[in-house]
Amino acid sequence: MVLVVLENQRGKIHPFSLEAVAAGQKFANELNCDLSILCIGEKVDELKSQAQNFKASKLISAKNDLIDMYSADGYSKVLSDVISELSPKYVLVGHSYMVRDFLPRVSAKLSIPFVSDIISVDFNSGNPHFSKQVFNAKLATSIEISSDQALLSFQSAAFSSDDIEDGAPGSVEEFNVQLSDSDIKSNSEPEFQESSSGVDLTTAELILSVGRGIESEENLPTMQSLADAMGAEVASSRPVVDMGWLPPYRQVGSSGQVVSPKLYFSCGVSGAIQHVVGMKGSKNVLAINKDEDAPIFEIADYAVIGDVLEIVPKLTEEINNSK
Amino acid sequence: MKIAVLTKAIPSYESSIRVDSSGSWIDESVVNYVVNESDSYALEEALQIKENAGGDSEVVVVTLGSEANTSKVIKDGLAKGADRGIFIKNESTTTDPLTVAKIFSDNLKSENFDLILSGLQSDDMGSGQTGVLIGELLEMSTATLAIETQVEGDKIKVKRELESGWFQWVTLPFPSSISIQSGINEPRYPSLKGIMGAKRKELNTLESSPESQSQSFVNLYVPKNEKVSEKIEGDADSIVVTLMDILKNKLKVI
Numbered sequence: 001m002v003l004v005v006l007e008n009q010r011g012k013i014h015p016f017s018l019e020a021v022a023a024g025q026k027f028a029n030e031l032n033c034d035l036s037i038l039c040i041g042e043k044v045d046e047l048k049s050q051a052q053n054f055k056a057s058k059l060i061s062a063k064n065d066l067i068d069m070y071s072a073d074g075y076s077k078v079l080s081d082v083i084s085e086l087s088p089k090y091v092l093v094g095h096s097y098m099v100r101d102f103l104p105r106v107s108a109k110l111s112i113p114f115v116s117d118i119i120s121v122d123f124n125s126g127n128p129h130f131s132k133q134v135f136n137a138k139l140a141t142s143i144e145i146s147s148d149q150a151l152l153s154f155q156s157a158a159f160s161s162d163d164i165e166d167g168a169p170g171s172v173e174e175f176n177v178q179l180s181d182s183d184i185k186s187n188s189e190p191e192f193q194e195s196s197s198g199v200d201l202t203t204a205e206l207i208l209s210v211g212r213g214i215e216s217e218e219n220l221p222t223m224q225s226l227a228d229a230m231g232a233e234v235a236s237s238r239p240v241v242d243m244g245w246l247p248p249y250r251q252v253g254s255s256g257q258v259v260s261p262k263l264y265f266s267c268g269v270s271g272a273i274q275h276v277v278g279m280k281g282s283k284n285v286l287a288i289n290k291d292e293d294a295p296i297f298e299i300a301d302y303a304v305i306g307d308v309l310e311i312v313p314k315l316t317e318e319i320n321n322s323k
Numbered sequence: 324m325k326i327a328v329l330t331k332a333i334p335s336y337e338s339s340i341r342v343d344s345s346g347s348w349i350d351e352s353v354v355n356y357v358v359n360e361s362d363s364y365a366l367e368e369a370l371q372i373k374e375n376a377g378g379d380s381e382v383v384v385v386t387l388g389s390e391a392n393t394s395k396v397i398k399d400g401l402a403k404g405a406d407r408g409i410f411i412k413n414e415s416t417t418t419d420p421l422t423v424a425k426i427f428s429d430n431l432k433s434e435n436f437d438l439i440l441s442g443l444q445s446d447d448m449g450s451g452q453t454g455v456l457i458g459e460l461l462e463m464s465t466a467t468l469a470i471e472t473q474v475e476g477d478k479i480k481v482k483r484e485l486e487s488g489w490f491q492w493v494t495l496p497f498p499s500s501i502s503i504q505s506g507i508n509e510p511r512y513p514s515l516k517g518i519m520g521a522k523r524k525e526l527n528t529l530e531s532s533p534e535s536q537s538q539s540f541v542n543l544y545v546p547k548n549e550k551v552s553e554k555i556e557g558d559a560d561s562i563v564v565t566l567m568d569i570l571k572n573k574l575k576v577i
């Protein structure tokens with residue numbers, strides 16, 4: 001059996017979980033086994049009703065007052081109990097921040113390997129291999145499991161929710177959750193959003209994005225001049241914000257904004273997945289990087305191999321002269 | 324308070340990463356090893372927690388790996404202000420996070436740390452698991468993606484980053500293992516005095532015996548391009564000419 005765990009994201013099934021459902025159906029077909037879908041914790045009934053339409057053998061819900069609010073303690077205990085009782089061969093989830101927070105606990109409790117952030121699966125006639133990015137996405141690896149069970153999390157877009165087969169669960173069950181106050185050591189407060197009184201990059205047509213490759217804060221004005229000449233908004237990768245060169249609302253990526261401009265002009269950005277998820281919907285990607293192996297080139301329409309600090313001032317001058 | 328900081332040596336961004344002749348590891352001889360980015364934020368957070376706590380608090384930098392790759396990492400931690408170092412020697416390439424975490428927990432158990440800080444992810448393996456695994460193995464409370472910490476008596480309050488601009492506060496009892504997100508603070512540079520003093524600080528070397536891995540690399544390979552991209556190279560002037568043509572005539576954005 002394979003088990004897919006659904007995550008609740010403020011009342012809806014998390015988009016990564018939908019992709020995990022598509023993965024689960026594919027696993028069940030390839031490995032010729034049952035698929036169970038688990039709804040856990042927060043707003044279980046809402047999750048369950050949304051999951052009624054997926055083709056699966058079983059829909060299971062795990063409900064308890066103590067996990068009405070997410071906690072790593074509560075979720076890891078309950079999921080470990082579910083796994084111990086049902087013995088799924090694979091447990092499939094999306095590689096979300098919540099999964100990062102509690103799934104390793106399950107791995108350690110049960111001594112089951114957790115292969116995280118998988119980009120593709122080779123079913124390899126029943127003995128699957130799992131690919132993931134390593135070495136800053138400059139290389140990928142294929143991973144083999146040497147135990148009977150594994151926990152697997154998928155990078156966004158490894159599977160597509162468009163491929164979900166509609167249907168209905170063969171049966172609907174409630175898991176008997178055993179939790180006591182002493183299981184929950186930590187105290188979680190409600191989630192909140194911080195007002196980002198900045199620019200809305202999501203509507204920008206042209207974005208000039210700067211990464212650590214611009215080398216120092218002193219080079220920002222040079223980049224700004226090019227943005228001005230093109231009429232582009234300036235965006236950045238996370239390190240540029242971490243170092244305080246630009247405010248957080250300029251950050252693109254999984255912990256920043258998700259943009260889809262006509263042109264995403266990236267300068268000195270390596271193209272880590274957490275950045276790419278925020279800009280891969282761009283109509284055109286032009287990237288300047290001095291390293292021809294930089295992963296950003298895998299998704300670039302125009303791959304400029306060169307020194308951004310040399311090219312940008314010249315380009316700005318040309319654009320200004322041509323006006 | 325006794326704080327451990329896990330700092331890992333990883334290939335620098337500039338290093339050229341090539342698959343070696345075995346096909347399942349990289350050619351380390353051409354790689355320059357540096358401290359993993361989020362780990363340097365974890366170290367700074369530990370130093371600040373220690374400075375605020377005062378008393379007989381202690382920060383211990385811990386690393387696991389081969390002698391050749393990790394030597395700079397511990398030195399750097401001690402120079403920045405850590406009190407002592409623990410080097411867990413492991414000359415084999417261990418890529419299974421659960422195995423790595425077991426080696427750590429076996430070797431650190433007797434230290435009874437109140438707090439273990441780690442980076443949220445190593446930029447080479449990218450598992451994002453080690454700190455949480457160790458926390459569970461050592462029966463500590465755990466949290467990830469911390470972007471602010473506040474010690475309150477026998478508890479630590481952590482602001483966690485969630486997806487797409489959401490956050491959450493979690494309060495954890497000690498002992499606790501917390502993974503740190505980048506940007507939480509401004510990592511300090513080592514002072515000259517720090518660098519000089521580092522040589523006199525205690526460094527414990529522990530041997531780890533090879534363990535079997537529950538997941539392992541079959542091979543390493545260069546990822547395929549998703550898009551057919553137009554490659555533009557040459558000297559800056561000719562690149563600019565090409566770019567002008569693309570921006571003006573193909574994309575029509577200027």
Ligand SMILES: Cc1cc2nc3c(=O)[nH]c(=O)nc-3n(C[C@H](O)[C@H](O)[C@H](O)COP(=O)(O)OP(=O)(O)OC[C@H]3O[C@@H](n4cnc5c(N)ncnc54)[C@H](O)[C@@H]3O)c2cc1C
Nearest residue numbers: 211212213237238253254255256268269270274275290308
């Ligand atoms: C949970 C999590 C969430 C994250 N969220 C985000 C996010 O929202 N957004 C984000 O961006 N990152 C995010 N990150 C970080 C991400 O993993 C990368 O570390 C980050 O995107 C790297 O930024 P960079 O490309 O600017 O820097 P680097 O990776 O350091 O790359 C710099 C690049 O510049 C090139 N370069 C250097 N000098 C020059 C030059 N003179 N000319 C041309 N090129 C040059 C180098 O070859 C290199 O490719 C997150 C990470 C995690 C684990």
Ligand SMILES: Nc1ncnc2c1ncn2[C@@H]1O[C@H](COP(=O)(O)O)[C@@H](O)[C@H]1O
Nearest residue numbers: 329330387441442444445450451452453
């Ligand atoms: N070999 C190691 N030496 C020191 N710290 C490590 C090692 N492996 C993992 N870590 C720590 O665990 C964090 C997460 O690593 P990972 O689970 O590999 O993504 C890193 O940021 C480090 O703080």
